[in-house]
Amino acid sequence: MDDWVAELQAGKPESAWDRFLDRYRRLIFSAIRHYAQDYDDVMDVFAQVCEALRADDLRRLRCYVDQTDHRARFSTWLVTVVRHLTIDWFRHRDGRRRISTVAERLPPLQRRIFEHVFLDRRSHAEAYELIRTGETRDLSFKEYQAELRATYRAVTNGRRGGVLRELGAPPPPDVESDSPHYADRREAREFIARALGALSDEDRVAVELHVVEELPAADVARLLGLPNAKAVYNRVYRALELLRGQFERAGLSREDL
Incomplete structure (x- = not known):
């Protein structure tokens, strides 16, 4: 005990x-x-x-x-x-005040999507109907999906993006699976942040404590309630293998990190 x-x-x-x-x-x-x-x-x-x-x-x-x-x-x-x-x-x-600054950088249609999905917490389908009944009556559903994906990419990058993902509805199926070409280190770091966020809470914390903060495995085991340091090594190794596969599929190399 x-x-x-x-x-x-x-x-x-x-x-x-x-x-x-x-x-x-x-x-x-x-x-x-x-x-x-x-x-x-x-x-x-x-x-x-x-x-x-x-x-x-x-x-x-x-x-x-x-x-x-x-x-x-x-x-x-x-x-x-x-x-x-x-x-x-x-x-x-802090939400609505700071999040509104994110919306200010979006094009008008994406700003409307952001307001409906992230601030008003409406479903994707409901947001589409509201936009169509407003000022964008000729917007096709295919065009809307493209704008929806672009909105998610624009507002869910970086660590504050983790909060925005929690505020919004589930992303369109192909948003998370897209592997765009990352042109600079900033985009690579944002991809890494999203990949870490896809791990289970315990796996992510184990990686952050042992790899990022360089806490000894025995201490991580004590914090996470794992039986010993070997359990931490096994958990971190499996998580890193999963991350490595995602990095390779996204075309990221060690030099990008």
Whole structure:
């Protein structure tokens, strides 16, 4: 039993929180940085996450601990909770103001698509009907699909794009499978960010902690609740093989990274 769990079950929420945060601070930051790039954003989201997890004598953590049958490891559950809290932070505190600056750079038709799909959260089909009944009556569905794909590519690049993907409806089927030619390093990095985002939460965090942040495998195993360092090596190796295949299909070489 983890020491923070023992303290929580002993009715010592303050001590439990200190021990919990000492153990999972890096994991929480890693989960937040998948969506937030700006330092101030990261720290604000971290404060919001801590406030939410600490509320009502650690109610969220207590609910997980009290479950008799856990469907996911605690680390996986925690990353999922942090992800939802991060998205909520962007949506409620920063969303519409900052996201509107993204829309300003789009052509008029794509801006309308963006407003319907990402801001008003309408389905792709509903957005098409609304646009056709408005100022673009002669827009064919094929033309609309092309503009829809272009809109997704324009607004879901980079780390803030992760938030926008969460706000929007599922992308058109061929948006994620397209492999465009990347002309510069910026586009290559954006592709890598999307590829990492396609991994499971636990695989992505393992790669980020062990490969990007160079945390020892034994420490990553402790954070993720894996049995040992070898389990981390196996998980990271499989994830990197998957990423390597995606890079090759996209025509990316080591020099592009």
